[in-house]
Amino acid sequence: MSSLTKIPSGVQYFFDEEVRRRRYIERCAMEVFTGWSYDEILLPMFDYHALFSRGMGAERAERTYRFVDRDGALLALRPELTLLVARTVATRFPHKPRPLRLCYSGEVFRYDEPTERAAREFHQVGLELIGEPSLAADLEVLLIAAELLTTLDLTEFRITFSHADFFHGLARQLGLEPQERALLREMIDRRNVEALGGFLARHAPQLSEARREEFCQLTQLAGGAETLARAAALPLDGQSAAAVSHLAAIEQTLGALGLDSHFRIDLGEVANLDYYTGLTFRIYVPEWGVEIGSGGRYDQLIASFGRGEPAVGFSFALDALSGALAHHHRVSPWEEEETPLRIPGGDHPAALARAFGQARELRQQKKRVTIGADETR
Amino acid sequence: MQEQSLALFAEAGIVVEEAELASRKLLVQTADRGYSFVFVKPSDVPTYVEYGVADVGICGRDVLLEARADVHQPLDLGLGRCRIAVAGRREVVGEDYNLLATVRVATKYPRIATAYFHEKGVPIEVIPLSGSVELAPLLGLSDRIVDLVETGRTLQENGLEVIDVITESTAQLIVNRASFQLNRKRIGQLIGALRAVLVREEKSEERKEA
Numbered sequence: 001m002s003s004l005t006k007i008p009s010g011v012q013y014f015f016d017e018e019v020r021r022r023r024y025i026e027r028c029a030m031e032v033f034t035g036w037s038y039d040e041i042l043l044p045m046f047d048y049h050a051l052f053s054r055g056m057g058a059e060r061a062e063r064t065y066r067f068v069d070r071d072g073a074l075l076a077l078r079p080e081l082t083l084l085v086a087r088t089v090a091t092r093f094p095h096k097p098r099p100l101r102l103c104y105s106g107e108v109f110r111y112d113e114p115t116e117r118a119a120r121e122f123h124q125v126g127l128e129l130i131g132e133p134s135l136a137a138d139l140e141v142l143l144i145a146a147e148l149l150t151t152l153d154l155t156e157f158r159i160t161f162s163h164a165d166f167f168h169g170l171a172r173q174l175g176l177e178p179q180e181r182a183l184l185r186e187m188i189d190r191r192n193v194e195a196l197g198g199f200l201a202r203h204a205p206q207l208s209e210a211r212r213e214e215f216c217q218l219t220q221l222a223g224g225a226e227t228l229a230r231a232a233a234l235p236l237d238g239q240s241a242a243a244v245s246h247l248a249a250i251e252q253t254l255g256a257l258g259l260d261s262h263f264r265i266d267l268g269e270v271a272n273l274d275y276y277t278g279l280t281f282r283i284y285v286p287e288w289g290v291e292i293g294s295g296g297r298y299d300q301l302i303a304s305f306g307r308g309e310p311a312v313g314f315s316f317a318l319d320a321l322s323g324a325l326a327h328h329h330r331v332s333p334w335e336e337e338e339t340p341l342r343i344p345g346g347d348h349p350a351a352l353a354r355a356f357g358q359a360r361e362l363r364q365q366k367k368r369v370t371i372g373a374d375e376t377r
Numbered sequence: 378m379q380e381q382s383l384a385l386f387a388e389a390g391i392v393v394e395e396a397e398l399a400s401r402k403l404l405v406q407t408a409d410r411g412y413s414f415v416f417v418k419p420s421d422v423p424t425y426v427e428y429g430v431a432d433v434g435i436c437g438r439d440v441l442l443e444a445r446a447d448v449h450q451p452l453d454l455g456l457g458r459c460r461i462a463v464a465g466r467r468e469v470v471g472e473d474y475n476l477l478a479t480v481r482v483a484t485k486y487p488r489i490a491t492a493y494f495h496e497k498g499v500p501i502e503v504i505p506l507s508g509s510v511e512l513a514p515l516l517g518l519s520d521r522i523v524d525l526v527e528t529g530r531t532l533q534e535n536g537l538e539v540i541d542v543i544t545e546s547t548a549q550l551i552v553n554r555a556s557f558q559l560n561r562k563r564i565g566q567l568i569g570a571l572r573a574v575l576v577r578e579e580k581s582e583e584r585k586e587a
Contacts, residue, residue, distance in 0.1 A: 158558055158559055160558050189449070190449060190450040190451065191449040191450070191451040191552070191557070192450055192451050192452060192453065193451070193572075194452075194453065195453070220451075222558060222561065264558065264561075266558070282554075282558075284555045284558050284559055286559050288429070288555070289428050289429015289430060289553060289555055289556075290427070290428065290429055290553075290554065290555055291554065291555060
């Protein structure tokens with residue numbers, strides 16, 4: 001293999017339609033975000049490794065590309081963008097009035113294990129709403145995500161949402177040790193009724209069999225208002241019950257907006273619970289086999305940079321959005337018709353001036369011009 | 378496992394015709410075209426499902442643990458029951474690993490093996506093999522093996538013995554995360570139908586035993 005053809009693992013070159021499609025998606029996203037008064041923030045490509053390891057945990061920060069600064073400090077290419085936003089907000093804007101509305105679009109860099117390739121994201125497009133703990137803030141970000149998908153004509157999108165406290169309250173109520181907590185999470189995540197039932201029989205014998213069965217069913221499938229009504233009927237502790245009523249308020253508002261067919265409450269959503277503190281959601285479209293975006297409320301993250309404050313946001317994987325649009329056989333708004341323009345008479349200044357004059361006129365009409373040489377020459 | 382799984386689907390009313398199966402096609406459909414079946418190597422099943430090329434898959438828990446695929450596992454089909462075990466030559470069975478500076482472990486499951494020994498704090502050198510793992514300790518390629526054990530006969534015939542069982546493995550139904558949300562009705566029905574067959578079989582087993 002020659003050193004010219006070899007490409008480092010994970011490196012991508014984009015060209016032709018792929019580039020036009022990706023730029024189109026970014027433009028649409030920024031238009032939608034700007035419409036909701038979000039300001040774009042441009043973030044550095046690398047920063048201290050310690051920053052990432054502080055925000056995302058040492059284990060995940062292992063997967064960054066690291067290198068050494070001239071003074072010997074360890075640097076890393078940015079593995080995600082939310083952290084950099086959180087740090088900027090905590091250290092640079094402590095006195096700016098809240099809430100802050102910030103959006104971004106940019107590449108991220110990390111080693112992914114081969115098996116995680118399905119979920120890889122190399123370019124994130126997203127936003128954060130900072131300093132606003134309200135239900136309205138949660139709804140705002142959900143609605144922006146929905147608007148972006150509609151704008152991109154991915155009209156069959158499905159957003160599943162849950163609340164981190166539903167699980168935390170439950171684990172507390174059952175008095176689980178950290179290891180058992182991890183196991184319960186895994187059991188719920190598998191969506192295996194039998195395994196979960198067995199676990200609850202061992203660790204929550206105080207619950208009646210009917211209650212345990214009901215709980216297993218609830219974490220199985222995502223649903224609408226009826227899911228919440230069934231959950232509310234369970235003997236939940238305060239934390240879980242508050243989570244359920246928060247979700248109910250979101251569900252009712254979405255219903256009143258006529259969006260309920262796109263949203264599903266998924267009480268079995270238990271991934272990323274170390275990060276999210278309230279609302280969590282995942283975004284799917286039938287055109288793509290894995291989730292194309294996710295988000296939620298993370299009220300603890302900014303605190304790790306000094307000043308604690310509420311925050312909620314989401315990010316889409318541009319790679320997935322682009323893949324979904326490529327599978328989508330309707331119009332391709334990123335493709336523009338070309339207007340070919342010949343230059344008869346070759347290199348004669350008068351002919352050139354005539355042709356380029358014409359081209360200038362077409363450009364003023366926003367036409368896409370292709371200059372071609374005279375074939376008769 | 379493929380035959381047993383197809384029999385289970387047939388019981389649940391999802392039948393692939395004999396003629397289709399007799400052909401060497403890797404992609405077949407049920408007569409009503411309601412379901413397509415893709416036949417792939419067991420270790421590739423999690424990949425097809427994780428990427429959403431297949432909505433649902435069947436593979437052993439051993440394969441899932443090794444692949445660390447990000448999928449749901451809603452149903453244990455109970456088929457192909459076996460153990461993932463550490464084995465070694467009969468003479469070394471009682472020996473402490475710590476007598477060895479590093480334990481050389483031949484296996485088809487590098488991740489499972491590494492995780493198991495790391496948890497015990499034992500340094501290992503993984504020797505990845507893709508078959509006939511039992512040979513490795515006999516020829517001095519490795520000190521131990523981590524492999525699938527069904528009846529234990531192959532081990533026995535090669536002078537090996539099980540030292541520790543890491544975990545049990547049976548066939549699992551796995552589901553792509555996006556499909557689980559987007560096609561929840563159909564996938565729910567499929568899981569329900571398969572579960573009903575399993576429950577029916579379990580009951581008839583119990584009757585037989587009684």
